[in-house]
Amino acid sequence: MRTERFDPATDTGAVQACHEIHLAEWRADGVRRAPLSPRMFQAWLRYGWTGDPQETWLARGSAGEVCGWYLLSLPQRENQHRASVNLAVAPSRRRAGVGTALLGHAADRAGQAGRTLLTSHSHEASAGAAFARALGARQRMTGVFWTLRPRSLPAGRLAGLRQSAASAAAGYSLMSWEGPVAEDRLVDVAALFDVENDAPRPAGEDPAGWDAARVRAEDRLIAEQGRRFYTVAARTDRTGRLAAITQLGVDPLDAGSAFQELTAVAGPHRGHRLGLLVKVAMLELLAAHEPQLTQIVTLTAEDNEHMNAINAELGFEVLERQLSWELETDHVPGGAGVGAPGGAGLAAPGASAAQS
Numbered sequence: 001m002r003t004e005r006f007d008p009a010t011d012t013g014a015v016q017a018c019h020e021i022h023l024a025e026w027r028a029d030g031v032r033r034a035p036l037s038p039r040m041f042q043a044w045l046r047y048g049w050t051g052d053p054q055e056t057w058l059a060r061g062s063a064g065e066v067c068g069w070y071l072l073s074l075p076q077r078e079n080q081h082r083a084s085v086n087l088a089v090a091p092s093r094r095r096a097g098v099g100t101a102l103l104g105h106a107a108d109r110a111g112q113a114g115r116t117l118l119t120s121h122s123h124e125a126s127a128g129a130a131f132a133r134a135l136g137a138r139q140r141m142t143g144v145f146w147t148l149r150p151r152s153l154p155a156g157r158l159a160g161l162r163q164s165a166a167s168a169a170a171g172y173s174l175m176s177w178e179g180p181v182a183e184d185r186l187v188d189v190a191a192l193f194d195v196e197n198d199a200p201r202p203a204g205e206d207p208a209g210w211d212a213a214r215v216r217a218e219d220r221l222i223a224e225q226g227r228r229f230y231t232v233a234a235r236t237d238r239t240g241r242l243a244a245i246t247q248l249g250v251d252p253l254d255a256g257s258a259f260q261e262l263t264a265v266a267g268p269h270r271g272h273r274l275g276l277l278v279k280v281a282m283l284e285l286l287a288a289h290e291p292q293l294t295q296i297v298t299l300t301a302e303d304n305e306h307m308n309a310i311n312a313e314l315g316f317e318v319l320e321r322q323l324s325w326e327l328e329t330d331h332v333p334g335g336a337g338v339g340a341p342g343g344a345g346l347a348a349p350g351a352s353a354a355q356s
Contacts, residue, residue: 001067001098003105005057008045014058015042017066021090028091029126032320033145033297037253043225048073048084050208051217055109059102067093070102074113078206082117082326083110099131100333107332116329119202124321132325135332140202140324142302146316150283150293153315158280161314165277169234172243172274174281176232178289180219185233186212188242192233195264200301202324227251230289232282234265234274242266244274246282250290258290260298263307276310283314 006014019041026035036044045056053076058069068089075082085106089099107118119140122128132139181189193210201207208214222229227249234244247261260282265274286293297319300307 001059001061001101003057003059003102005055008042008056014056014066014069015045018045018056018058018069018088021066021069021088024091025088029123029128031123031126032147034254034257034295037251039226039253040251043221045071047221047224049221050075051221052076057102057105057109059098061093066090068098068102070106072106072109074110074115078208081115082119082205083113083115083329084119085110086120094127103135104332104334107329108334111329117326118329118332119324119326122323122325124323129323132323132327135327137325137327140205140326141200143299143322143324144302144308145319145322146298146300146308146311147319148283148296148298148311148314148316150286150296153283157315158283161276162280162284165273165280168271168273169277171237172234172269172272172277173237174232174278175235176230176281176285178228178230180223181215181231185242186215189233189245190215192242192245192264192266193262195266196262198267200303202326222249225249225251226253228290230282230285232278232285234269234278236269243269244278246275246278248282248286248296250293255290255292256294258286258293258296260296263310275307276313279310279314 008015016038019036019038022041023035046054048054048071050073053074055072055074056069057072058066061067068087070085070087073084073086075084083106085103087099087102087106089102103118110118120132120137121143122132124142190210190212193208193215197207199207229247229249231245231247233242233246235241236243244263244265246263248258249261250258260279263275263279283296286296296316298311298316299322300311302308302321
């Protein structure tokens with residue numbers, strides 16, 4: 001087996017081979033969410049979910065076939081002690097040392113970049129989760145993927161929820177837009193993104209610090225992904241400032257499914273059911289603009305009781321769970337077959353926002 005770096009912006013053959021492994025891995029592990037489309041997958045390999053610098057590496061077998069790959073992300077603003085690794089191995093090549101060798105290579109690259117901690121994710125009860133445990137990785141937290149099938153909502157359900165939420169939200173008005181954030185809203189949107197600072201997160205992990213430039217960079221990333229992107233916000237009537245926000249993206253190559261991104265309510269405006277109000281308004285907007293949707297997926301931390309309660313009230317149901325892991329770079333086995341059996345996928349692709 002040999003390991004080589006590739007450029008996802010230009011090496012379409014390598015990207016296709018890695019995407020095929022992504023599809024095969026999700027089938028083998030019984031993942032219930034839709035896999036990433038080819039364009040979303042390539043954009044993820046190029047930019048990740050955060051726009052931080054990345055490295056993409058693959059492993060080839062003796063016949064030159066691609067048998068595994070990994071994506072290494074190196075945070076530049078916060079958490080500069082860690083690196084995030086997403087690793088996948090072709091199901092037919094599992095338990096042959098491919099994953100262990102790739103992870104050892106990733107740990108070496110992370111160490112060269114001055115990182116002391118590797119973080120990753122796996123599907124619950126998957127080969128990747130067993131691989132992480134065999135390596136001695138520590139579980140950091142659990143994320144919950146929820147799903148809502150809009151067509152299954154009872155008649156009048158949204159209207160009733162909107163009325164209930166609106167009765168507690170006097171003094172606020174709703175607004176929405178598609179695509180990038182307008183220039184005059186950048187500061188308000190950045191402040192709402194910063195609300196995520198008090199959301200559940202693994203111990204020792206610093207939250208992202210948002211400003212107008214970072215919001216605009218996020219807009220550029222969404223454009224590269226090719227997604228149709230919607231935002232609903234609640235604005236205070238007295239000041240005109242934004243008090244709550246929710247966002248959702250639709251991949252045109254998988255237009256039956258949407259992913260609900262961040263939902264946030266500014267601290268001084270909590271207690272007015274604004275989180276429920278903006279999410280109901282989003283569902284109403286989608287009924288008009290994306291009537292073909294059959295499924296909406298979102299991700300929350302398992303211990304985010306407030307947002308989980310809102311999801312349940314809207315009719316979302318638990319789809320599956322995602323486990324988050326960490327392991328010191330100097331504790332990672334350095335070569336194939338060393339330290340842990342296996343070579344399963346570790347770190348399935350997911351969305352950046354986990355508090356929807």
